[in-house]
Amino acid sequence: MPLHVPPAPAPALRSVLTALGSPTAVHEARTPSLRTAQQDAVPDLPLPLHVLDAITPAGLASTRLVGWRFLIRCGDRAVAAAETRLTPDGWTFSHFFEGPYIASTERALRQAESVAQPCQARLLSVPGLYMLTLWLHGNSASDGITGHPDPTDLLVPLAPAPPGIAAHRPHRVAELLPVLTLRVTPAASPPLLGSPA
Template sequence: MPLHVPPAPAPAHRSVLTALGSPTAVREARTPALQSAQGPLSPELPLPVHVLDHISPDDPAPCTRLTGWRFLIRTGERAVAAAETVLTPDGWAFSHFFEGPYVPSTERALRHAETMRTSYQPRLLSVPELYMLTLWLHGDTDADVTGGTLGPTDLLVPLAPAPPGITAHRPHRAADLLPVLTLRLTPASLLGTPA
């Protein structure tokens, strides 16, 4: 089943196109792959980026907050970098370019998700306290991307590099992975064990 990739806000897309057309923005970016790319660069596969700030053992459906949109920057057949946009008081604006392991890992996870039998709305979910990024496959393909409630049957695909003990690129139901994350994020004193 195909993924239902939500359209990015037009100002976010325009801000990335403007940055790609700016020699200064590209030259000052710490992305050698972007600077040395041959051929035209295009922003593709925009994904809303949500952050999971808090997980609680008694919250079966934790909420997230939308923090930006990420675009994979392609040249030819592959993504060489990514561009991030953020919401400012004046609207969506370009934030920065970057490269690294999450770019090919995101591309790989999206390719795998395209082969699944169920349709999903793809998002990215960041868990900053664990230095973890996942592809969030939201079960409601018509959902407003600004909404951030994780459904128990939503799938989370940890991107590489994943935290120790969590396998990258293995889809997990949110209901199964969230308790693992909760244990890692909950202080020992709250679990009743000595620190």
């Protein structure tokens, strides 16, 4: 299988397992499907979560790792996700959540298994557009923590995607970054009447 999922840091996995074993953490989570699960909840498919901080005029994207996201399975389906974050004391559990990105992530990962070239699965968040993508990084041997989107990497927008961007359609970074640049960069405001131009 050409799709590679990097191993999560052991402390990140331990923090999710501890949270899953804590009745308080599970009960306080806003995840009804996790609270009412009839089977054991198991963390699966850890994906490094990167945030797109900036796009340079040259088209290069500046990203940073902000956490690891685990799908939480009960039986044969994912019912929620858990996120961890890096603190000065190391990796720690952040929160559980559910919603459309759970099924959308699973669907995108299934699609990615048919990609011809080897790649590494990551998540890339574009906060300015409220957009999340599955990032298929060309260096499958990478640690999942470092690196930036290469022009030939693929980005698969997850549903719900912003208007005008098709969900679950793979885009080369070189093709999608210019579109994102136009969307994220605020347009110059027209001058007010009576004000100097």
